Amino acid sequence: MSSGERPELGAVPETALWTLWYRAVAARRPDAVLRDPKAVELVERIDHAFADRFGTSGLQAQLQALRVGCFDREVADFLAREPRGTVVCLGDGLETQYWRVDNGRARWLTVDLPELVALREQLLPPGPRQRYLAADATALGWAEEVDRHHGVLVTAQGLLMYLPPMRVRALIAGCAERFPGGSLVLDAVPRWFSRLTLTGRMRSHAYQAPPMPWAMDADERGKLRTASPAVAAVRDVRPLGGRGPVGALLPLALTVPPFSTRRPSVVALEFAAR
Template sequence: MSERIKPTISGSAETMLQSFYARARYSKSKHNKFYDAKAVELVDKIDYDFSTAARDSTMRKGVIARTVVFDELVKNFIEKNPYCTVVNIACGLDTRFYRMDNGKITWYNLDLPETIAIRNQIFEESGRVSTIGIFALDPAWSKEVKVRGKMLFIIEGLSMYLTAEGNGKILKIIKDNFDNACILMECLAKAWVKKEGIEKSIQQTGSKFVFGADHFEDLGNMTTGYHKIKDDNILRGMELFSSAYRLLALLPIAKKVTQKILIFEKDEQSM
């Protein structure tokens, strides 16, 4: 890839570039918990001003913490279901497949057509890992998932930019079209809704935090046909930056205000 890639995206889609930068920078650190080889290789080949992201430690720490915890959860699922199919909703420039691949899984990266166009320039994916360029709220994407079986759906870095109605549409598409579905859904803590200014690089894109949930129960009617497995969070990922987070994690207020990863499954009777 000799020419630099100039992304033509804005708003919430643009936030994928901040996440990509955060993973590249962290991967270059001496004691990294994970190494994102693609991000390291290609971050300098993207024609984009990352200066605000470089100064935004709040954003970077959040991205790394959630990446570590999501990696743990996805790895555990794949170990229990080695031939599963994973659908990564709003994938951006995520590279988790390359860290998780056991040689047996099938993986779909789903995002907006303009985002997938950029992704395809960088990754050129096919075979057991492929892309779908359709808006996540459009049921048409479900027909592009050809391999079924035990299903894992990752919703990372998306729900906070959608309304409750929008998030509900995604969960309904999954419920209506897939059996054996397990969902890992990242949610902003409700305390941080409308406070996107805490992450300057996100604010710079014009994105707005409009939705949050502290517990599975906060999702309300959108989870009809699902049952709760666990309310998780990214605090153990934050421990990478300071041992103080280990003590902080013991406080109820810490669990309340941190990013959540809600884990739930489709009910058998809904299949």
Template structure:
């Protein structure tokens, strides 16, 4: 390459969705439509050579979701100041910097091609431990001390796998990290079915299939379903532009006609 930019075409399949979320986050991190303070996302976006146009018109969802996850991580660290954070399938997320570079061990877990790209576009941090593994290879957990507390973030991850794998991962995290917590997002069944059939964002990009769906009600029931989970809370996105402002209003988001048809975010706390 002669442009001096970093080639983003090293990623494909599900791994390439980190470019999609980066593109959308960067679009809503500056200018009049900014909904997230994420200048690093803008800089990373500019440093990567990629045909961004194939993703179509940017949407605010990725930026609003990132803020929701940031708040959950921040809340857990406030209660357990020496806890570790595990970011599963972290991709090109910049949460560590958005949270002010917390003095906590931060385990960044993703597949090797993603981690290689991440190392090229993001600065080195002593507290960030890069782990080039699948989130479902639980050996990443072997080196983490559960005693100070562990908070697991699985942003934009579980929906790309089947239900058995997703629930097993949650169950394993709850068993391995007593007193810990977890946050993950889910898509509704109607959207899952559409992606399995094939959703073409543009003529040049088809969304990867997302076979796993979970409604907000199902997410909130995990405390009764998984023995080591003591609480499960449905968390709404912050207010955003357009349709997304309705997703932040409890009265509308929890309306019986909407609650099982919207994207959901679930925060879990694990038994001590």
């Protein structure tokens, strides 16, 4: 630990530290599947017993890195199509994606809880093309702050599983109707995982995962289209690469039931043009 910042966060906001830690664990490896020097830097600055609290699982770190890589590819592809587009990051926590994939021209808007925005402003001061907004992501008031002129991509990474299902559906519909021609990238835990969190049986080292009331098995992603007629298409975003046994088994996990249908998933939703 360093003698730097010491964050005090509630149960769900603490997940920002968990994801930051495992990105850093993954990125420290010489054969890393995710390069994230900013995450490594933050872990060294923050006064927190990361290893004692969250453990040091190499498997967990690699799986986290592969999930993050799915979001990075989607954002990079969007910025290749819309170099001056806007990336809206809901529930960004201490995510360092901006420093991994920014193209030097895009605009970035982070929307998160006040305590996390305050911590982010302290640890990751925004640059001239970044803005942090302390707001309830599900209230959709933030949508009025978004520049729509050059395309919009919304990300909800590690957020929706902590919301009631009806609020998830309303958020998807709200984004689809407010950003015609835009897109949303989200992730979901499978139903078996959600049940473990709801009964307090999902522990990792000294860390108790918060309840995750919203879940979706991978083969259910088509149902997301029913949130709004403005959701034009839904597609699976699959992790690429992997190291060692994870890399060898990943193709099977993605294609062979029941693993392929009961796995965590990253999904991209495309919105109809007005």
